[in-house]
Amino acid sequence: MSHLQDITPDRVQLRTIEELRMYETLGANAPRYAAAFLAQLPRARTVVLHRLLAALWRENVGAIRTASRRLDVSTHALDRADPSALSALLGGVQPGAWQVYELDGTAVLAFPIRAEHSFNNVEPDNPVLCLRAGEAIAIESPHDLVELLAEYEPAPGWRSFAAELADAVANLTLAYARSEEQRLALRQLAVQLHAPDTVGLAQMVSAREAPEDVMVFFERLNTEGHNLHPCGRGRLGMQPAALLRHDLESETSTDLILVGVRRERAESTPDEQGRDVGQLLCAEYPRLDTAIREHFGVDQRDPTGYVFLPVHAWQLEQVVRPLLADEIADRTVVPVPAARLAGVPTSSVRTLLTERSPVGRRLLVKTALDTLIGSTRRSISAHTTNNGPVYSRLLRQIIDREPVLADRIVLLDELAGASYLPLAHDPDPDRRSRALSALVRRNISAYLRPDELPVPGCALIARAPVTESSLLVELISRYAASRGEEDLGMVGLRFAEEYAMLLLPVTMILMTKYGIAVEAHLQNCIFTFVDAVPTRLVLRDWGGIRIYPPRLRRQGLRLDPRPGTVTVTDDVHVMRAKALYTVLSNHLGEVVAHVVARCDVNPRAAWQRIRAVLQGLLADLDADPALREDVAADRAVLLAPTLPIKAFVRMRLDPAGGDQYAQVRNPLHESGVHSCAPALARGRERR
Template sequence: MTRSLATRLSLTAAHTGAALAVHAPQLSDRFTAALPEAADVVGRRLRGALVREGIVPAAAGDRMHAFHRVEYAAAGADDPADLLPERLPGNAAGFAAELRNAVVNLAVAMARQEHLPATDPDHAAVAGERLAVAGHNLHPCGRTRLGWDTSDVLAHDLEAGHTRLGFLAVRDELHLGDDVGAALREVYPQLPPAPAGYRLQPVHAWQRDAVVPARYGELLGSGALRILDDELDAIPTAALRTLLLPVAADGTRRYVKVSLDIQVTSTRRSISVASTRNGPAVSVLLHRLVAEDPAADRLLLMAETAGAAVPAGSGRDMAAIMRDGLTGRLRPGERAVPGGALPFVAAGLVAEFATSTGRRDDAGAAAAFLDAYTRLVLPPLLRLTLRGVALEAHLQNCLPTFTGGVPQRLAVRDFAGLRLHPGRLAAAGHEVSLWPGSVVGTDDATVLRAKIGYTAFQAHLGELVIRLGESHSLDEDAAWRIVRAVVDETYAGQGELAAQDHAAFTAPTVPHKALVRMRLAGAGDEYLPVENPLHAGA
């Protein structure tokens, strides 16, 4: 442990270091060496968020990027929690603990980084996700793992490279939703049949061992719930609760999203009953909507094909959703890049793009690449929003595909965080039946727009614009004029509702998701207005 690290962070790190000495002594020196850099990464993200959300003022000389974003070269504090102003309202002490937890887990991840050979597009996507070692590109707590100790992190985190999917036998009357276990058995015939009167329900191995016995002893004792010995090998993705399963009997890959009651970024990663019931229905709706879109061949949905829960306790602890993979769906030469990796491979993609299109690898090539990429991403997403579906299109949910660096298709996954506007859907000739009380439904167009506006424009394209500025000196104002031109073209001549959306997305200010304020408040989504670069592009 270096002397430069502050005392409270030192205590947190010492606890992790002691655990590593027992469970993974080969990582101890690398962990210690990584701690200062990990603290600096978390601190820089926190420092930027504090300015972006108006909690502290920007300093003289700070360069302000689009959407009131500031990038700092150094954290300015050995312990990121020391950057928090005094007398902050709400959960300041808890948030400080989250920041320190993020630091030590980021240092563990840095100590474990290694190349992961890829065997297929889904495996390659997981390998790509490891490039974004700090996690979410804007959240300072991208590596928070509250609820796991160090041995759990070693066994189940992204860098572990493997984990296990366990199974429960759930009595029929206690089971709610699709028979996910039976659907898995169709393509993984080595799985056991459920006992008579029961359903087979997948569960994360950690959840099975740590949560289910502690909370559901009565159900286990009565026999309504049984823990089975059977398991499937699985690979953890950056989402942790979403596991990549082995190649199935039909040659394809599938994912299972399972409840994982730990806190990552702002949220405990269990799964609501509503998500399990809405996922398949929303997937069917999305396929219908996409089929009607002029760019239908450019949007690739990773459908949620089945979902189920056990409505006992919170109803969130034993939920599962099955999702389609990409293996067998890509064209020859087509490469899927997980959005989280995009900032780290963008320069290489521009070089490939320049070669494929005969352009020089300079700011001109970067501008042309951004134009092509924006034309891939925005038009179908904005047209979906116009018809009532705002996808949560941040980097973590998107996997753009490229051939020789040229953008081809946009794969989108995880539909639990989208927003649906029933009125707009009805006007477009569609409807969907949501689980009662579902948070994804809204009659407020402002809420609908805020979802796609923050995720697609700010967290997704905003990151790419900054990285292309660093790698290719692409002028930021010019970059946003490129984006604005695509927005203008998408909405041109599409009617009054399109004009309203266009006006909202190009207004002087737009809503920004206030990640730090949300943690301090301990509540749901919170948005603040920030200056909009698309307004200047008029």
């Protein structure tokens, strides 16, 4: 923390060991980024600090939201209700509205709020201050804030959470330094190609390249990671040199190396042709099979007794080799260094887009990566690798039987998966199984139609390099131009409605009719656009799915998941919470907040239209007498005054506490005081 008079914007000091390590690594390995790292460090600290404050507010940690008060101050007037002259002190710093949170009788946390959105989401502003003993001290980083809160709000996880936040700051700073260079190159390319905006540039790339290249193009714009998590760029466990090599902005490919596991020591779910993960990859890339046979031929061993798993290069060297050293020594586990594929990291980092096969195809490989990204260590459980293909087939069966979904929803199938199977007496079976596991997923190019532009949801609100706006605003502007509309607010409202009409049916039908909650947050959704109109929705990744079997059974469907899987629950509230917080708070909440801020859309009007979409979907489901009880239960939760959201910070402060939720204000309830069906009808007439 810095006293206000000591703040010197032109001088940046390294304050954490994570910042120092990153800067030293850049000096030794990538000196061209060293100066940019220092230049971007204040920006990264501010972004993570504000996201941390927003999360604390949303989750009401320490009652920061419910126990704080709003103070409107000016440089000329003293608030008579504030005898301590706090308003005069804050007014001397910056006039306007401040949020004031008393830590105890001697210290106050104060910060302005730039904007408020649905689901208790806020955008804090600078400066963030600690007022103590008549002195204002600037809080300039998440490290400063955690240090302060740990003093007044003790919790077991503050120290470990502080390390995660410091890691996120250092990594985000590196990402900014590298992405700014890449953005400049994209702007120059746009000038050369006469592309009017980033969407236009992507369309030109799409005309020359395959759809998956456009996907990578867009995903690389998502520099800040998860839209709500303060540790969206966390990579705890990976050293700076590894991040230079393997992160989203890396200019070189990441290798996938095949590792053989004796069949009796592997759990495997094959694809629909009966091929395990390794057989599927070898069929697509015959040189892998050649490399395996040559490797095993040296010892005159037969490779057919092994299942071959693709392993991330970092994971192999840093985790698999030391963790499974005995198994490698006795050849239960056999790395094959020559059997490798080049891959490009996607926004999740651990999922790689493979190089082109001899026939021009590419696959997506979800690898185990034993590093903490966001709230989760990104190794893969045996449940995920073995259930993924099963869930893909179940979901495809459901989509095909629902006329409302069949032509608008695409699933990125998880084709085959496998994991290492520890012995019964293994001292750490879960970690060792998760360390050596993989899933192979079909690539998006297998599904796209001509003229469809695939845009990952996580990229929509990212800064667009050509216009410095956002992809969402660029799309809405194109949407308006194609209709001859000049009122961006009205167009933004219609766009948000069409977006919801594409996103919500699959969520509601799966949840209410089949008892399945897909994680339809921004990271797992890809929207296809034709002439800037949202046309189809592509869903990916079943690792966080929740299934409530009683509803599934009522539709005559059965499921045979791996025993003990956490994705199957006997608690309908768990399933419903998973569906609703991902699609409403994490997804639509961000999209609506963005169009409100950028297009001057009235938020109540936006949520009225979304509520109308939901009411229409529920009415359609309610037409089936067998569903009426479930529809009524889901409607009651959907329109309740509050909704549960995942409490990321609370979970980090109490790592042993499992999943935790916080209740937030529900805009669907608040928008219900006015009739919204006519608004939906008017929107349809305009189209």
